[in-house]
Amino acid sequence: MLDDQKQPLVTVDNLKMHFPIFGGLLQRRTGEVKAVDGISFDIFEGETLGLVGESGCGKSTVGRSVLRLYEVTDGSVVIDGQDIAKAAPEELRHMRTQMQMIFQDPQASLNPRMKVAEIIAEPLREHIKSTPAERRTRVLELMDQVGLNRDFANRYPHEFSGGQRQRIGIARALALNPKFIVCDEPIAALDVSIQAQVVNLLEELQETLGLTYLFISHDLSMVRHIADRVAVMYLGRIVELAPRDDIYADPQHPYTKALLSAVPEPDPSVEEKVERIILTGDVPSPAKPPQGCNFCTRCPAVKDICKRDEPEFREVQPGRFVACHRFNDIT
């Protein structure tokens, strides 16, 4: 389905997001946290790109930078033909209707003093000239769409369960008919039986509304379910990007291999046979990344060159990108 119309809706090129560290008596700038350090990827129209990685790898920062919730340090983010990383404030405001975000914690991302109808109507009030009656109609329509009972429009967020609150967040994100939605760990705070409900809802909405998702998650099994292609991040960089089935069946980067092997299998007879690659040590601090390849401190296949030079992020097979020196000999 992707091959006949490979139109990237989002193109991220060499995106960098560095946060300054201030220290010392005069609170001068003493360094920087390289949360995202030069990453590039495309997201095609109607596609879901899964972005996975462990905590602190910079995946949420990517999500926020792509929507310019941060002022990016360097690089460009082109959404639907416009570079939003450099857009002027007024221009950006118009573009915001096209891109929305669904947050991790539905408890923290909904204003507890607003009624559900007000929360969902807020983007409409902000961006579109409309009468209260029009807004009301649209809110009820959205509530139907995400499977919330219309009768609850005048309730407050605390009266809902976690899964329902996430539906409110989704309705709010859909209000302006966006093309592109960044889902930042949208199911991480939910129970397993509720996670599947929300994932299925997101998939249905994608189908009916033609949405494009950047789906950020640490849950590799859910990403396998929802994503068309998957990007794996480690310490501010993408180490591997490939179509979903390829990456799960045959991971190339040593980190991807270790990450996938570490996921427990909910079936004892399979679990028994899983060959685990247990990584030693912890992720280095993004304020002091190691020289050379970011993964060289924990890589089971480390070579001398890895501690010296940064590996290039290159296409090793059509559609498969890997940043690892082991692939230098091949191409």
Add this chain to the structure above:
Amino acid sequence: MPDGPAPVLEAVLDVRDLKTVFKTRSGEVHAVNDVSFDVRPGELLGVVGESGSGKSVTMMSLIGLLPSPPADIRGGQVLLDGLDLLQADADTLRRVRGGRIGFIFQDPMTSLNPVFNVGYQIMEPLRTHMGMTKAQARLRAAELLELVGIPDANRRLKDYPHQFSGGMRQRVMIAIALACDPQVLIADEPTTALDVTIQAQILELVKELREKLGMAIIWITHDLGVIAGIADRVMVMYGGQVVEQAPTRELFNNPQHPYTRALLQTIPSVRGERPEKLNVIEGQPPILGAAPTACPFRARCGYRFDRCDTENPSRISAGNGHDAACFYDFDAGGPRNAG
């Protein structure tokens, strides 16, 4: 059934008909309803359930960690080698906690005290429970840190919790819990806050330690994958009660409760076939405003029939050490005869 036949003679911890109720301003919440289970030395019992299923409250109740009010333990027995912890006085309980029963909590950041170095925190139970001198305790603390795989143990004793990473902090918590050679180790979602690669490290460590130390472990989690890898026996909780209990393989191969069956179908995996659509358990878990008079899962159950609305099923044996609280007989393919 307190005087029932006891096939559980060797059980080190035997919990019978535990009932815990919270009194809140908007009424009572019946969080734990007649929960019974036991665990034997050297056995790892996995406890699975969603948030609100009562798994944590059960464990907190049995070692008296819940403040009362609002918590009220309405009944039951918790026998630790014959000693009923629910009847024990505060002093006895204090000696049991951290001594004969060790506890690991979910979040290693908030369960370590940030103003003391980890050496002090590991030595604390050794000195209070085992009566060790400072020097003895320090030696043992270094041994423990080494046991849980923290390199350079002697030097790290002087470090504070913030100087450790999440995975290392959880190792420190395990060291504290193991300090007094507990008979029972209760681990409440110990790897939930950790990344998968770190979780894999901790799971390896626990497998290694239980072979070495031979204590009983109760491992609470919502992750069936983790359970599949480490548990000998699994207990599934829903709506404040045990709905199914079986040896791990038996539970995964032959689930007898509709909730367990549905749960096993909803969780996706990174291996094997990828289903086109995720199976879903519709609806929400129940809010336990009163003691249950009907099956707590009935509202979400595909096998529901009249009896489920009027009676709360008790646990029915399915053989092979397997029991499930359900009126539906999956082997026969129909409702059980009332009895």
